[in-house]
Amino acid sequence: MNRFSLLLSALLVVSTSLAASVADVKKKGVLVLGTDPTFQPFEFKGEDGSIQGFDIDIAKAVAADLGVKLQIQAVGFGALMPQAVTSGRVDMAMSAITITPERAKVVSFSSPYYRSAQVFIVKAGNPGKFEWPAEIKGQTIGVQANTTGQFAADDSLKPKGATIKVYDDFAAGLADVRAGRISALIGDAPTVTDLNKRLPGQYQQAGKALVAEDYGAVFAKNSDLAAAADKTLAKMKASGEYQKLLDKWIVQQ
Secondary structure, eight states: OOOOOOOOHHHHHHHHHHHOOHHHHHHEEEEEEOOEEEEEETTEOTTSSEEEHHHHHHHHHHHHTTTEEOOOEOOOOOIIIIIIHHHTSSSOSSSOOOOOOHHHTTTOOOOEEEEEEEEEETTTOOOOOOOSSSSOTTTEEETTTTTTHHHIIIIIIGGGGGGEEESSOHHHHHHHHTTTTTSSEEEEEHHHHHHHHHHHTTEESSSSSSSSEEEEEEETTTTTTHHHHHHHHHHHHHHHHHHHIIIIIIITO
């Protein structure tokens, strides 16, 4: 058994033994949400220091339907997925988390709630003339640790001769893009739209999307909280509340 298989087996055992359930959450009266508040407009810290965003409002709706309070824990993405969930540190994770077959082996996902894509973020004006798809040999591409952007870069860009630089902090990668220390940073498509609004004239997307993906809320493996989240999402879409959140956080960015 290789190292990954050993890790996978260990995580499966932990997630099974510590799986939070609807009954557990209702008993304690709190739904603990783990999120990395650096992915505006999905989750970020507002001027008052509170964590807010598209994902947060959905999590609030899930908690309300369960009849409990929402407690938010800021967790770096590398620790959030999947360790914070499988260890029982949090009951639920939302942080623009892509649904993947490998992740689904150790955690349970809600139904997809947002369709996005991984794109290349470059300095405004694209002084390095970076594009995708194009020849990227010798280019340095930034990724955030343990994200699908990193997985895609390792699979598709590294074999073509790109150097992959891994960041724990997405903002640090943006700073390196701005300073010209890396050619591009891989991020979520809505992030580019948000950057254009908050920091006009500093960043832009280069070329086509690297990969399309679906986001899901994350729970311990086989937890019935996933079905509860699906019920809330279906209710929000039927009532029009989901569209209102899209308009508030994403469509009108």
